[in-house]
Amino acid sequence: MKILGQKFFNRPVVKVSEELLGKYLVRKIGNREVAYKITEVEAYDGEKDLASHSSKGRTPRTEVLYGEAGYFYVYLCYGMYWMLNIVTEKKDYPSAILIRGIDGFDGPGKLTRKLKIDRKLNGKSAEPASKLWVEDRGEKIDSKQVKKTPRIGVAYAGPIWSKKKYRFVLSKF
DNA sequence: ACGATGATGAAC
């Protein structure tokens, strides 16, 4: 059982996304600690990726995306759902992984509600001090269990970027 | 199929 930090996240976002499946998202609420296996993620890769918030360039909101790897990017979507992302790659390269599903709770908005994640986590680093982090619990994932599909809800990103297979789903069986 | 609901960025 190993806590994943910069060394893990400061690598190509698509690769890290794929490897994140089967890792555990751990959340401390009060004195209770809960851990869920990560089952679904999406990669957002740089300013050129029209589906990424960073495609609009550096703004106050996207600043975290340009920072060091291993930090959380949390933002409000559709006025009521918090989206949890983890920043990857080197400083000044805006890329992140959206956590879309954990064991038992499929859906980015559902899991943040369950884990009580909101804007207070934005810009925090993935470590126990933040009460939210990622662990490798030694589970091996067979690449046959990983499904690659286009990302969800990004039709606006144009024909190239909306079709990239940047969504990774761990099939359960 | 659609409405809830609010931050964001861009236009005016």
Next chain:
DNA sequence: TTCATCATCGTA
């Protein structure tokens, strides 16, 4: 300052 847009979900 106003407006359209949105990495969603629950109810229908």
